[in-house]
Amino acid sequence: MGAILVLGGYGAVGRQAAAALVRDGPGRSVIVAGRDPSAARPVPGTTAMRVDASDAAGLAGALEGVEAVLMCAELDNAAVARACLERGCTTSTSAPPTRCSPGSRSSTSWPYGGARRRS
Incomplete structure (x- = not known):
C-alpha cells in the first residue's frame, strides 16, 4: 500500500485533509x-x-513509493499532474476543477479515506 502525499499539507486545507486521511x-x-x-x-x-513542485527532479523523487497525491496548494497543478501520470499515481485537487490539468486522472471519487474533492 503506497503513501499519500499531500502537497500544501502545511496550510489550513492541507492540514485538515491530512488529519482526515490519518x-x-x-x-x-x-x-x-x-x-x-x-x-x-x-x-x-x-x-x-520538503517538496518544491516547481523542481521537476525534486518532485519526481518525492513521488517514489507514493500511490496518490492530493493537491492542497495553489501550485503548478499541470506539472504535478504530469509527474503523477508518468509514475502511475492518482491525483486529486482541492482547487477549483478548472485548475486541473486536462488528461490527469483526477477524480471526485477519492478512494483514500475521508478527504474528498468536492466539485
Whole structure:
C-alpha cells in the first residue's frame, strides 16, 4: 500500500485533509509536503517532507513509493499532474476543477479515506 502525499499539507486545507486521511485511512502513510517544513505545524500521524513542485527532479523523487497525491496548494497543478501520470499515481485537487490539468486522472471519487474533492 503506497503513501499519500499531500502537497500544501502545511496550510489550513492541507492540514485538515491530512488529519482526515490519518483518521479515516488507518495503515496508510500520509506525507505532508511543502517548500518549508520548518513552517509546518505537526499533523499527528504524518511525516513532513520538503517538496518544491516547481523542481521537476525534486518532485519526481518525492513521488517514489507514493500511490496518490492530493493537491492542497495553489501550485503548478499541470506539472504535478504530469509527474503523477508518468509514475502511475492518482491525483486529486482541492482547487477549483478548472485548475486541473486536462488528461490527469483526477477524480471526485477519492478512494483514500475521508478527504474528498468536492466539485
